[in-house]
Amino acid sequence: MDRLQHWLDQATDTAVGWLSSPAALMQFGLLIAAYILARLLARRFSPIVEKTLTPKPDSVHILARLSRFALQFLPLLLPLLAYALTALGEGLTRATFGSGEVIAFGKRVFLFLAAVELVRKVLPPGFLKLMGRYVLLPVMALHALGFLDDATTRLDAAQVNLGNIQFTALSLIRGLIAGSLLFWLGSWSNRQSAGYLKAQPDLRPATRELAIKASEVAIFGAAFLLLMSIMGIDLTAVAVLGGALGVGIGLGLQQIAANFVSGIILLLEGQTTVGDYVELDGGEKGTIVKMTARACVLETFDGRWIVVPNEHFITTRVVNYSDQGSANRYEALFSVSYETDINLVPDIIEGAVSKLPFVLQAPDGPDCELRGFGESSVDFAVEYWVAGIDDGKNKYGSPVLFAIWNALKEAGIEMPYPHRVVELRNAPAI
Structure with a gap:
């Protein structure tokens, strides 16, 4: 409460000083002028930008998709123009009066308003809007009020120790935010790459599945390493963890590792792939509808799904009715x-x-x-x-x-049925 009271007193003294200073009043006038000019420019150029970037409804090429993506950011034109004009006014004010605290505060407010418009009108519902509402807006509010540097300094001074790994509270928060964004971006990139690879008719189904899995491993592996770097964690600790994980796989996860390697072999050989009708020694038979890192999913004629570990396709006899043709x-x-x-x-x-x-x-x-x-x-x-x-x-x-x-x-041909001749011995005469 004492710190909050100190901040309120400091804000009151700053506001009184601004209202009593001719230079500050001049800066307020520049802020108002910059906003009015930005509003006029936005009203003038918004229809032109929208007309220029709007593609034909049936256009699906890359430029059309980029134009539609850029049009989503049109609501940011007004606050960004106000920010740019205010930045020009700040340089003029500092050259004239030797100070520019008021106009610098206004510039940060316009940047906060741009963040508000971004969250309200641009970000799609879901994860990104949630991150914008609960992460971006509070950070931009602290930046606008001038408290962001003080908050980051205090968080950076707080140490968190987990065994031999040491990092600050700021790096932990930064890691949580960056990790959420990185793995969301990795999931989105994985879906996009999988959709692109599935749409390539020249690729064999096995090659396509292998490329999809390889891109998935590469995307999330890169996201993990980048996250470790952002959080400031020494990668030697990760190497030690990887060694322990290798021992665990060797001792307790042999079947999982065998199925994973078997899945890679199946994809590389291509003798069994999605769409094939197969029958295994164990009696399982059906059409392969999905191949994962651990197992293949067979769909029977009655609509049931059978999950068969990949190892069974390598170590047992498999009859493939579809491999050599239909x-x-x-x-x-x-x-x-x-x-x-x-x-x-x-x-x-x-x-x-x-x-x-x-x-x-x-x-x-x-x-x-x-x-x-x-x-x-x-x-x-x-x-x-x-x-x-x-x-x-x-x-x-x-x-x-x-x-x-x-x-x-x-043709008059009879299909027979069994005939029997019954002989009765010692039967009475009729």
Whole structure:
């Protein structure tokens, strides 16, 4: 309270001194004139700047995006013009009267007003607006009142010790602010780079995923090192921490490290990538929809997601139905009775299956094969190629079986069912 009273008394004495000084009154007049002139200039040039920078609605090139970005800062034109004119007036005042405290205070106020407009009208809702409201505005207010240097001096004098690491309260606050901004910027840069890489059609999916992960590691690694430098932390301590982390990985995080390295190998080889339909030895099968540093996510035909560690793709046998192309061969089993002329069956079935729109003629057309002589039927199978993966033998298998049934019915060929002969011994005579 005593310090606050001292500051209030000092502010009162300064205000009284300004009001009683002709030089100070002259500076107040220059401030008012600078604001009025800045307002007139802003009113005059704002429509011109807006018309010049506004691109066509359908423009998407880099200059159009830069113009739209620059237009967001148009509300800052008035306070920045007032700041610039006040800076010119400050030089004139100091040359004439040898002092310029009042006009310097006004210049800082105009800069604070620019920060207010930036937070209110320019920064988007979310993290940046939150940082502007609770960090930028208080700092600019202290700067406008002339208390910023005193506050930074006191914070810089306060020491904080964490083991062998020493830093000041000012560096801690600066690190929190800079860390928040750096990692927000890193997250934004990572999203932008990932979007750009995903939009490149010339890159293989595996190369694309590897480039995305490499850019993510590089961005956040650079942000971490820059943050350490801003906070003034000696990087040798980080090296010691890295060595301890390496020991921890070797002792307790072997599986995580193995999965991470396996993920890198998968991306480098490119034999398994997003969009492939795979089947593992453990029975997991589905389409790869996502590859992370630790695991691959498989989506089954019924919409379920299976998370499979990357190590399983390296150490076990993996059947990839999509790696060599989209064509896959399937077969449909059927039987006919022993009264059938089986020499006619292949032509009938192959012709019926060939008419289905999804059946391919290359690398081979439908092939009907005799598989064996059963207890009650002659067993056949027709093999066919399709462009894609069968949905649990329902996507293509069901239409093929319908085609076989209709073709056999149309040809008058019977599909048998089991027959049994029952012999009754010692049965009474009828």
